[in-house]
Amino acid sequence: MTQAARPNPTPPARLSGLERLAYGFTAWAEKWFPDAFVFVVLTLLAVVAADLAMGAAPLAIANEFGAGFWSLIPFTMQMAMVVIAGYVVAASPPCARLIGRLALVPRNGAQAVAWVAFISMASSFFNWALSLVLGGLLTRALARRADLNLDYRAAGAAAYLGLGATWALGLSSSSAMLQANAASMPKAIADITGVIPLSQTIFLPQSMLMAAILLVCAVLISYFSAPRGDRVRTAADLGCDISADVQMAETQTRPGDWFEFSPVLPILIALLAAGFIFSEFSSKGPLNAISNLNTYNFIFLMIGLLLHRTIRSFLRAVTKAVPACAGVLIQFPFYGAIAGLLTHVNGASGHSISHYISNLFVSIATADTFPIVIGVYSAFLGFLVPSGGGKWIIEAPYVMQAAKDLHAHMGWAVEVYNAAEALPNLINPFWMLPLLGVLGLKAKDIVGFCFTQLLFSAPLVMLLLWGLARTL
Template sequence: MTTATKGADSERGLARVAQSLAGWTEKWFPDAYVVALAGVVLVSAGALANGSSPQTVVDAFGGGFWDLTAFTLQMAMVVLTGYVVATSPPVAKLIDRLATIPGSARTAVSLVAFLSMSVSFLNWGLSLVFSGLLARAIARRTELRVDYRALGAAAFMGVGAVWALGLSSSAAQLQATPASLPPELLQITGVLDFGTTIFTWQSLLMCAILIALTVVIAHFSAPTGAAIRTAEDMDVDLDDRTEPVPPRSRPGEWLEYSRVLPVLAGVMTLGWLISQLLTKPVLTTVSSLNGYLLVFLILGLVLHGTPRQFLQAVANAVPAVGGILVQFPLYAAMAAIITRAEGRGGLAVSDRLAELFTNVGAGWFAVVIGLYTVVLGIFIPSGGGKWLVEAPYVMQSATDVQMNLGWTVQIYNVAEAVPNLVNPFFMLPLLAVLGVRARDLVGFTFLQFIFHLPVVLVLVWLLGMTFDFVPPVIPAGP
């Protein structure tokens, strides 16, 4: 019997159930790309059942497959820029310093959870790598005897709790970027900047409540005494030494090893940012996905110091973006089939679903949409890509029942994070950093899921009642 099996056998109550769930998921849950492919088939079957002709369905599939090309690259860059910044030497030094702060094992778990969620508000890709490296640095403090599973689960809380309520929320970024919005969705919602989504006081309050709740659960669920399993107990190698950059071997490589170009690029980016802030509304600048990525990419270049070191970090980050590059076109195809493949009565599947949600009425709309998003997210882990699938009919029904559109985006956002606590797909980059398996963490994240689900549903319902309906402003065509 392995050490991991013995640990699972010794668990009781919710932790034992969660370990069993993690084992089942690892054995039976297919790769996320396969789930997306199955989603295309199911959506196509739904369109055919709605009366669409086979030709209409395949035309929508092929016509919409590349609709999200720009957005796909943008989401891949969110992950890549986060990875590059997190692995830069200055951030590595910051991580080592932060690791010296906790004075006890449970305080260490609480700190990792809090910082994971705080950094995730800026960039969820940065949060995964930063928090994983922080967990490893704390685990090297053998005098603390911190449970490595609890540390790893705490490092995941940024993506498992509040990532979509922050600046890298793909749904909020998409709604604030008219060039990235599919025409069908733009005609329903108009453009929604961060002032109507991320930066409403209701969204910020909800984010603060979830952070506090998560930290408390992480603190008191961390094992103590004989139940602790350290990184050493789990045979995890905590040596974080990286391959050094090879020395310059020829004169032509001088600029590759020079700090001159990164500094100049940093100065230009800073000048551009100042110019944007002085000439445009602050929320417009902050909501710009392209501007956001520009700042993070050049920040990574400056922090790594030289182009050679930066490119080495980029090469290490590339494997983490593969899933996004091949999955998002399938979500675009699904969205096109749902919205464009007209069936009986000239109505597409999105029209039928809009009618269904409209019939719910404003009173329970937030709760129903929240539950629907959670359930769908368990089977389609997308990082927000499935917003393109849901948005046309969800936002249309929100307009019909006069639910605030900005808050509807936030209902989706907060509910989108909840299923990440039980679906291991978004753990993959973190698991690679930690050197563990999903089953080692899901016992703790499942406990968070049990508390988060009812709290999220209550919050979206109560806070939703504080909004007034604002009709969408549809931009004029070119």
């Protein structure tokens, strides 16, 4: 059965009130929401209009747009490599064998859904792209176990929880990594915050406690919300092909192919890389070394190369990973231009747009309520601008200025953004696309379960952001 011809997995009459709300929201979003790049362009035009209203000269705006367009090239490349490196590791043969072993752990369908949620969220602390691919492949492997009676939709939603709930509190957090790297920060942000080390963001005890609480709660919700009995819809019911992924055997056809198929070259490169990594960790310490995005990506890429064993296998995985970087590559230059326009001081008013926005936050928030105000704002904007790193570049100039003016903890301000920004990912189809491609599902198949997670996670996140801020 083809994907287009598959039957409706759950008759409308059998949907609960919560499921009806979630499916209705998804149907609306699929009908009315344009591509994420459209929101980038609309945001740019809105900022331009605001600059014009403040008396800025059109030519000055155009010059600022062009000057800021390429300001994020290093960070853009770093974020693209985060995606590629995570995918390469997850798609390696040893990882495939690990997935096979992990698929043997659960004893029933509900346990399997909770297990996928745990693996996805735990791996997202290391790399969000790794969590998507690993969670998707684990779901497919579990779906092949006839004894589980696994609901493929619920397991697919669980595989998405790494990106939809916890990734921004881990090592691939765009905002935390940006703040820890002076060379990657735009001047508009660096002038306000300076460098904020990871020890003050993702490795804060309060941040790690919040991440642990969110993980435990999401796993429990996944377990208790998993359909049972005749409400289960398996991959077969949905018409999804879950046959084992078989790599086409390749053979050497000419003498020059020896280099591509031999494990010697990857091993030699890995040994060279090990020397560099040892030097970095011994001279800077593990935390400072991993704070550098270049070192972080370097480690993941070298691990991926070693796991694939051959140049041919490694390059095949890289080729498959590149399309997932398209949004980063085309959107981040526009984010850089928007950041420049937001912080550009208009001659007529003597102030920038970010100055007025930061003053607005200062006027409506206190040091005590700052986490809630910024959390709600970031979560709302995150649905319209689904890019953790790009959106941070837009928000940081005025959010961090407000935090500075209110004497809030600067590192916790970053974590407020991280935790709140991840919430709309649960119902935004943009970031679901790579996972849906692996699973053969559509957004409407999993968003009902993701929406359930959002209803519980949103108030919990806001409570944690407010409560833990009081301990700093």
